[in-house]
Amino acid sequence: MRALTEAEVRSSFVNADADDLRIMQMPHDFMLVDWDYLDFFAWREPSAGKRGYVLIQHDGEVKGVVLRVSEPGRARNGMCNICHTMQPGNQVALFAARRAGAAGERGDSVGTYICADLSCHDNVRLAHPLAPNEVRAAGQVDFRLDGTRRRMEAFVARVWEQA
Numbered sequence: 001m002r003a004l005t006e007a008e009v010r011s012s013f014v015n016a017d018a019d020d021l022r023i024m025q026m027p028h029d030f031m032l033v034d035w036d037y038l039d040f041f042a043w044r045e046p047s048a049g050k051r052g053y054v055l056i057q058h059d060g061e062v063k064g065v066v067l068r069v070s071e072p073g074r075a076r077n078g079m080c081n082i083c084h085t086m087q088p089g090n091q092v093a094l095f096a097a098r099r100a101g102a103a104g105e106r107g108d109s110v111g112t113y114i115c116a117d118l119s120c121h122d123n124v125r126l127a128h129p130l131a132p133n134e135v136r137a138a139g140q141v142d143f144r145l146d147g148t149r150r151r152m153e154a155f156v157a158r159v160w161e162q163a
Helices: 005-012 019-023 101-105 140-160
Strands: 040-044 051-058 062-070 077-079 087-088 094-099 111-115
Touching: 019 140, 040 140, 051 140, 062 087, 062 140, 094 140
Parallel strands: none
Antiparallel strands: 040 051, 051 062, 062 094, 077 087, 094 111
């Protein structure tokens, strides 16, 4: 992603109203973000844990969505639909985003299960431990990175769609 200012971040949200933008808090480490390293930028609101934000860059344009999060599960393991990482149930939560435009004004939303701390970008970069006789195939990590980016872009695109 290209480096963004706070003003650019705030103006990029396609499903945010004036109140969402007014109360949005930037992550504490926003000034330290290594933008060249990111496929997308996601964070949970530091003080109000019920909101999250995702920014993607597609065809040179940055678009963001405001997310609402449900309480994570407690009993079972779950899989993030973005990074395809299996985690304990309390580390995967349902995130929903109001759709853009008239559909969002009618109350339409889309949702998916995502890592509760929105750390998908980092999770796919962690190497899985290998079995003693296992050899990592060339490009295996890149495949996970590309898939995670594509799935996040597809989720955000569903929010943009005009219904």
